[in-house]
Every structure is written in structure tokens, then in C-alpha cells.
Amino acid sequence: MFLTHFRMALRHLRKHAYYTGLNLLGLGLGLASVLLIGMYVRHELSYDRFHEAADRIYRVAKFEPVSSYLGNNGFAVTPAPLEPELEAQFPGVEAATQVQRWTSAMSSGSVRSDESGLAATPGFFEVFSFELEETEASEPLSAPGNVVLTRSLAEKLFGAEPAVGKVLSAAGEADLTVVGVMEDVPATSHLKFDFVVSMSSDRWHTRNLERGEWDSSNYVTYVRLHAGASVPEFERQLGGLAREKLAGLSYYQENPDRISSYFAQPLTRIHLHSRLNFELGRNGNASVVMLFGTIGLLILLLAAFNYINLATAKALTRIREAGVRKALGASRGQLVRQFLAESVVLSMAALVLAAVAVEMALPWFGEVSGRALGWGQAGPASVLVLLGLGLAVGVAAGGYPALVLASADPKRMMVGSGTTGARSRLRNALVVAQFAVAVGLIAGALVVERQLGFIQNAALGVDREHLVVVPMRxxxxxxxxxxxxxxxxxxxxxxxxxxxxxxxxxxxxxxxxxxxxxxxxxxxxxxxxxxxxxxxxxxxxxxxxxxxxxxxxxxxxxxxxxxxxxxxxxxxxxxxxxxxxxxxxxxxxxxxxxxxxxxxxxxxxxxxxxxxxxxxxxxxxxxxxxxxxxxxxxxxxxxxxxxxxEYPFTYRFLDDAYDAMYQSERRLGDLFAVFTLLALVIACLGLVGLASFAAARRNKEMSVRKVLGASALGIVALLSRDFLALIAISLGIGLPVAWYFASDWLEGFAYRAPLGVGVFALAAVAVLVLGLASVAWQSVRVARSNAAEMLRTE
Structure with a gap:
């Protein structure tokens, strides 16, 4: 039975190749977009979750009640004495470590490399579960001059030779002894480094510890709590620690309102939710992830709406077919299964097409998003979810018309009649929803591009052209x-x-x-x-x-x-x-x-x-x-x-440094524009299909009108009028929503381009023109056809 339904589904899809192609392209583009966005979102949400007991690892940060730096009172850096204090006085702390950024030009023989690493206290590998692949030391970071290399750096410096025990020359520093080789740092770590050197190699940290300098903050502190430790209790203890240590200093006795406080940040929330001063690297943005997740959902809905719309419209042309089958004894269940089989087969084919498109687009998408993405980011669960989505879209697209046709009266179906008002209202509502989403995305993309252009072209006050920045090493x-x-x-x-x-x-x-x-x-x-x-x-x-x-x-x-x-x-x-x-x-x-x-x-x-x-x-x-x-x-x-x-020569052009400040916004703009274009293409494909069905259903009417003297332009206007009305309604819904979210996004900039009506007018014109072009293409075909031939076939 299944094979019979499958063969009949393939036969039907081949017979109606034009509409099959529209559905495949629209749904395939939608699913491909969801796949790419899903990989990006999953990558961003998975930061630092590879550590064992990641849910028990916290960063201790500092809040300054008065000092505002870059508009922010939070600081990622803390005093050197904080770590030993946490280990000694906080019973909930299982292990603690402090790190700071450490950049060094390292050399081994003739091989020289400028690398970025960390200096860390001995508890680093107790707090974090970075895998040590080679080491002969139980505490590799306990002695001054010890360094642990990542596998890639070890191979870069020593080739295939064992690295442990080798001595490295570090420019401007004492020689370093390699005491371990660790796995390369995963891409989803907020800590990015090529090596870890023992913190005791830094004389300033040692001095700060010896002097008990609680008023000097230069180090990032992490703790791993015991299983079952009370996080609220840990945070309560942290809250009073700074006051206890600083209240005795003369400056804070005179300015008690300036005493800072400490707070805990969950490790897994740092990448997307932390915006502190002196972060160890550039973090992600939860709002951007949510934005693209929303765009992915909207594109999926657009594609699904297209599919459902075209399926319900196509069902109108199969009323007689369904009536004949019922008259010949086909049960309601058989009709439903046949329609569902056709729909599910097409949605699964679209899923395969989407997978091929994703494979081709991944290198480009990874470069634009700034993330090393691949099928590994999809994960088995995501693949199952996607299969479920494809199946759900297929069932939704085929289920509604199948149930309607299977429940209709065979006699009325044999003469091609039936109630289509409800289905027409559903199709109209879906068209409005599609173009409301499309115009909103277009307006958003234009606002982002305009703001980026405003930033790029604004008067900087500095002549940054032909200016080279060279560090003094x-x-x-x-x-x-x-x-x-x-x-x-x-x-x-x-x-x-x-x-x-x-x-x-x-x-x-x-x-x-x-x-x-x-x-x-x-x-x-x-x-x-x-x-x-x-x-x-x-x-x-x-x-x-x-x-x-x-x-x-x-x-x-x-x-x-x-x-x-x-x-x-x-x-x-x-x-x-x-x-x-x-x-x-x-x-x-x-x-x-x-x-x-x-x-x-x-x-x-x-x-x-x-x-x-x-x-x-x-x-x-x-x-x-x-x-x-x-x-x-x-x-x-x-x-x-x-x-x-002893140092490699490095330089940077000032205009490149300036552009790098807005790299994340530029990537946001590029991705927004691409997915907006895809959403618009999907919406227009659906409109082309619906216009084709509308024109086909009104062939006889249009032929009679032509015989009675109607002009080609009049017929085009008649066929386009209803669709343009739907697009106009969608503009009334989509543009105010886009205005609200664009205004909210621009509030994040101290200097911003004015949010005038021009951007939204341009978005409206773009949607109207593309919508009209989609409908007019089919309308012109009808207007230019031979009326006598059409009446003969009718």
C-alpha cells in the first residue's frame, strides 16, 4: 500500500512539474536557511559547555558603584589576592584559578612565532577540563617558567618531535620550559589561547600577592564549586568580601561609597550575556542570536505558508479527481493517505535539496558569520528536529486539503463545485503574513545598512587614511x-x-x-x-x-x-x-x-x-x-x-583597526541582507504560484472578457487587483512592527542615522514592485493568450 501511494505521488509530482518546482525551490530555500541559522545559533549557545561540570564553574567579577568605564560599571578583572582568599575562606569552592592575557614571540631554533596565550595559576586545569595530552608534571603550572602548549603550536614549533622538556625562547622574558601539550582550544571556548604559562612567571602578580593589593585589579578569576554547593550562599559571601578587604584603606575610609563588590557569573553565560570591561576576548550577543533565531523561524513559516498555500490552491483543481475516486469506492482514509504521501514526498525532497544547498553555502556562511561552522554543529538532535520539521510541513500542507476533499460530497465534487470561501480566506491570510514578514525584514536590512554607512562615513575627526600603527615591542x-x-x-x-x-x-x-x-x-x-x-x-x-x-x-x-x-x-x-x-x-x-x-x-x-x-x-x-x-x-x-x-614585524593600518570595531555590525548587516533576500524570493515564488492558479481558474472568464473587447492592460489589472490589495494590507502590518524594532536597535548607538520614512517607503516600494512583477508575469500570459483556443479547451 505504501509503495502504491509513493509511486502515485511521484507520478503526480512529475505530471505537474512546474508547481512541483516552485514548491521544491521555495521549501528547499526555507529549510536551507533554517539549517544554516540553526548551526549558527547552536554554535553560539554551546560556548563553554564542553567542560566537565560546566554548570558549577563561575567567573568572579567586580562591580564599581561610581566608576563608569566605557559606560559600564562592571569589570572582569579582580585583585590578585582574591583567588587564595576564595580557596581558603569559601567552603563551597572546590578549585580556583586566575588568568591574564599573555602575548609573546616564541622561538625554537630557527622557528619563530608571535602567539597569544594566557598566564594562569596552578588551579587552571582543575577548574577547566582542557585535556592534557602530554605531561610529566602533576601540577604543570606550579613553577615559574613552565608553559603548556596547544597541540597546533607544539607541532608548529617542534614538528613531529616530542615537545615536553624542550626550552623555548620568549622575547623579552626568561626562557620557558614546555611541561605539557594540551588539546587545541575548542572553537566554542570564550578563552582563546595558544599556550598557558605559569602565573608565577609574572613578577607583578607575585608582588601583588605579597603586598596584598586588594585595590589593584588585573586578573580574571574563576572558581569551580563543589557539587551541591549553594550558589546563593556563595554569592552572599562574595557580596561582603570587597568591603571587608577595602574598608581599612585610607582612600575608602574617605570615600566609602566607592567600595566595589564582587559577583558570580555562570561560565556558560559569559559568551552571550557578559558585557564587562576588560573581557579576555570579544563576546557574542544574545540579542543577535535571538534575532537570527527569529529570522530562521520566520523564513521557515514563509516557506511552510507557501507550501500550504500552493497545496490548498492545487487541491481545487483536483475536486473532480477526488470525486471520481470516492465514487469508485475509495475510502476517506485512502484519499487522505494519498494526498499526505504526495506532500510528504515533496517535503522530504526539499529537505535533500536544502542539505545540498547548505553544503555548498557553508564556506561562505562561515566566513561571513565569523564562525567555523559545519555539519558537526547540527548534531544528531538537530537533524532529527529538521526531519521532524520537514515531515510536519508535509503533513500540514497535505493534511488540510486532504481532509476537506475526503469529507466533501462526491456528487458535488463530480460537477466541480464545493465551498472554497474558507480556503480562500486562509490563503489570503497566509499571503498577508508572508509579505508582512518580507517587508519587515527588508526595512530592517535597510536600517542596518544605513546605520553602518553612517558610521563608516561619519566625520571621525582623525585623518585615518595611509596611517600605519606599529607596536613597540x-x-x-x-x-x-x-x-x-x-x-x-x-x-x-x-x-x-x-x-x-x-x-x-x-x-x-x-x-x-x-x-x-x-x-x-x-x-x-x-x-x-x-x-x-x-x-x-x-x-x-x-x-x-x-x-x-x-x-x-x-x-x-x-x-x-x-x-x-x-x-x-x-x-x-x-x-x-x-x-x-x-x-x-x-x-x-x-x-x-x-x-x-x-x-x-x-x-x-x-x-x-x-x-x-x-x-x-x-x-x-x-x-x-x-x-x-x-x-x-x-x-x-x-x-x-x-x-x-627578537620579535616578528607586525603592523596595522588605522582604517582597518577602525573598521574592525564594527565587524560584528557589518556581519549582522550582511547576514540580515542575505536572509531578507531569501525571504523575499520565497514570498514571491509563492505569489507566482498562486497567481498561476488564479489565472488558470479564471481562464474562461478572461477569454469571454477578451471576446467582449477587454484590453490586455485591463485583464492584467483585474487579475492583479486582489493580490495587490493583500500586499497593501501586509504593508500596514509589517512596517509599524519594523519601525518599532528598528528604533529599539538604534537606541544602542550614541550616534545614529535618523530613522526617517524614506527607508520604510523604499521597503514598501520594493515589496509592491516585486509583488506586482510576480503577479503580472502570470497575468500578462493570460492577457496575451488566444481567447478562442482557451474557450475551446474549457
Missing amino acids: NDDIRERYETVREELMRSPAIVDVTASRSNPTNIISQSGATGWEGAEEGQRIEVYNSPVAPNFTEVLGIRVVEGQALNAPGVPRAGMLINEEMKRQLGWDVAVGRNFEFQGMELTVAGVMEDFNFLPYRQQLAPLAVYQSTRWVSQFLIRIQGQQTEEALAHIGEVVSASAP
């Missing part, structure tokens, strides 16, 4: 700054050279200041700051709107420049000559810089000060001739490598 370069600068300037490809501690498009150093002329008692201002070389503003093209630049004649070495925002917040009418004290330095304002964007566009403009000091700079900012890039880079590499031969 050792103290020798810093101490010899003027000499190295002169060597760099010998090339005609170099326009000018300056230096700073921070990237000028992302100055993150911030200090609180309380001493300045006119300050009231207790008044405080948070100032972003950076030491710079005297010609900083000149090389970067930053305008000085009041006073003089730092390299102007007569400007004292203790001179500083502030931005216009700082002047506004301090309430100064004239800033030049004012004295200002912070970070133990007494400085005098030499000039006021025009405001420039040194923070991400999600952050409000903030006070900024730059002051002369090449002692603390960390990177060259080199303006090069635009037509001599290769010559300039070759010369820079030669000079810098001569001063720091």
Missing part, C-alpha cells in the same frame, strides 16, 4: 624613540612619525581626576587619556581649536591638550593656561582639540586628555605616502626589526 625602542623616528623619516615614503599609548580610534585608558582650577569639594571627572609624542595632533590631522599644539614653540613639557567635551564638562570659558592634576602629574592645558571619535559609536563622547611623554608610549603612528605603500612598509619593517630583532 621592547623597552629599547621606547627609550630610543627619537633615534628610531629619525631612521624612519629617512625614507621619502614616510611623511611623518608620532607615537601614543593607545590606538587613537579606541583610547581606553581612563583615570579619575579631582584636582583642577575651580573644582568643588568632592567633584570628580573621569578622563580618558594617553601619553603621546609632541606632534600627535599634527600627524593625525586633529584640529587644535584653542591654544597651541604640544609641539608648538614655548609649550612646556608639562603641557596637555584636552578635547572640547572635557572643556564643556569642566565649565571652562577659557581652558588654556588652566592647571590640572591627575595620575600624580601636574599639567597645564596648552590647547583644546576638536572633538574626535576615540570610542565606539555606541558610546557617548567623553572627556579626553593627551600629554607629552614618550616614556610611556607603546606604538608608532606613521603617516606614509599613499602611492608608496610597499616601499614604506619595507623601510618600517627594516628599521623596527633592527631595534627589536
